[in-house]
Amino acid sequence: MHTDREITTNSASSLSGAELNKYPNELNPVVVKVFNxxxxxxCFSITNDGKYIAVVDKNQIKILDISTSKVKREIGIKEQIGFPPDKIAFTFDNQNLIISIWSLNKIALLNIETGKITFEDSGRRFKVHPKLNYLALVDANDVKVLSLDGRMLFGLQLESANDDISFSPLEDVLVVGSDENFKFYQLNGEVAxxxxxxxxxxxLEYSPRGRYLAAVRVNIKGFFTSxxxxxxxxxxxxxxxEINISEEIYSKEPGLPFVTFxxxxxxxxxIKENNAYFYSVEDGHKLIDIKCRDLKFCPDGRYVVTIKNEDTIEMLKLY
Known part of the structure; x- marks a missing residue:
């Protein structure tokens, strides 16, 4: 069903503006738009061009035009997958959404135009190639690299279920981290x-231009109270x-944080436990932290979109 229904918002800016070459020394986030x-x-995701946002609630996915705040598409998901996704991401062409349901060990590809699932597979984690229509699924120690039509490119075994993967934005390469090394796989399965x-x-998370990898190690402390x-x-x-980040993040809750550039x-x-910590890539020092459940950068880099609380999304201008 196509709609043009308005979502309640407060707006003071738009997404227009070219990406700036350098951030100022201090960030001063200001709320410019609120989606109630x-x-x-x-969960939510933003298209690669920054024009639309997909928002997941219990029963459906809403596709909103960010500039007008109007709902352009509503897709029912409860009947198709039985449980709300805990993570979604647009594919490179913005025509599909990858959705994952951790509790069901399921990952599926949803076509936005038809509103239908086109294929699904087992897995708890996924990575989408930022420049090509490829997808990597992780199910325990098994990794599958697929094209968006479901065609298998290659598979591999992780040394540990805790190992992570990330696509290079520059080429057809998948990096796999282990306790001993990083391996860079071509998409024919050969180690390059x-x-x-x-x-x-x-x-592991590649930076958008492929210059850096962010790598996070989880350390468990304590025998009786972890x-x-x-x-x-x-x-x-x-x-x-390596560039050292200036501090460790501490938590009493298990689970992996989310990392983005x-x-x-x-x-x-x-992002971990309702906090987003901002660090300078140049020297690793912390700049600011803000309260939010999730965060995505808009393509121009001046704005971020966050889940502020259980029913509110905010757009912030960083400077």
């Missing part, structure tokens, strides 16, 4: 490169060196 919903928000200097990380800390490294793939690769953000 009458139901709990599970192995870097032995780095290993032991639980999260607590967790997250050590963050930035790996400069051009110069083959700004479009110009100058900011790294780690």
């Amino acid at each position: 919903f009458n139901t709990n928000i599970w 490169q192995t870097i032995h200097e780095f290993g032991g990380y639980d999260i 607590s967790y800390s997250y050590s963050i490294k930035l790996i400069n793939l051009i110069e083959n060196k 700004s479009p110009n690769e100058q900011l790294l953000v780690l």
Whole structure:
């Protein structure tokens, strides 16, 4: 069903403006738009061109025009998958959504135009190629790399179910981290490169221009009452060196944080337990932290969109 229904918003800006080359020394986030919903928000994603946002509630996915705040598409999902997704992401062409349901160990491809699931497979994690229509699914130790028509490109076994993967934005390469090294796979399954200097990380994320890898190690502390800390490294793939982040993040809750870069690769953000921590890529020091459940950068890099609380999404101007 196509709609043009208005969502309640407050707006003071738009997404127009070219990506700036450099952020100022200090960030001062200001709320410029608020999307109010009458139901709990599970997750969201933004199209690569920054024009639309997909928001998941208990029963459906709403596609909204960010500039006008109007709902352009509503897709019922309860009947098709039985449970709300905990993560979604647009494919590179913005024609599909990848959705994952952790509790069901299911990942599916949803065609936005038809509103139908075109294929599904087992898995708890996925990565979408940022420049090509490829998808990688992770199910325990098994990794499948697929094209969006469901065609299998290759598969591999992780050394540990805690190992992570990330697509390079520059080429047809998938990096796989293990306790011992990073391996860079071509999409025919051949290993193109192995870097032995780095290993032991639980999260890997390529920067948008392919210069850096963000690597996060989860450390468990305590025998009877477990607590967790997250050590963050930035790996400069051009110069083959590490940049230390200035502090560890501590938590009493298990689970992996989410990591993302700004479009110009100058900011790294780690989201964990309703906090987003902003770090300078240049020297690793923390700039600010803000309260939110999730965060995505808009393509111009000046704005971020966040889940503020259970029924509210905010757009912030960083400077």
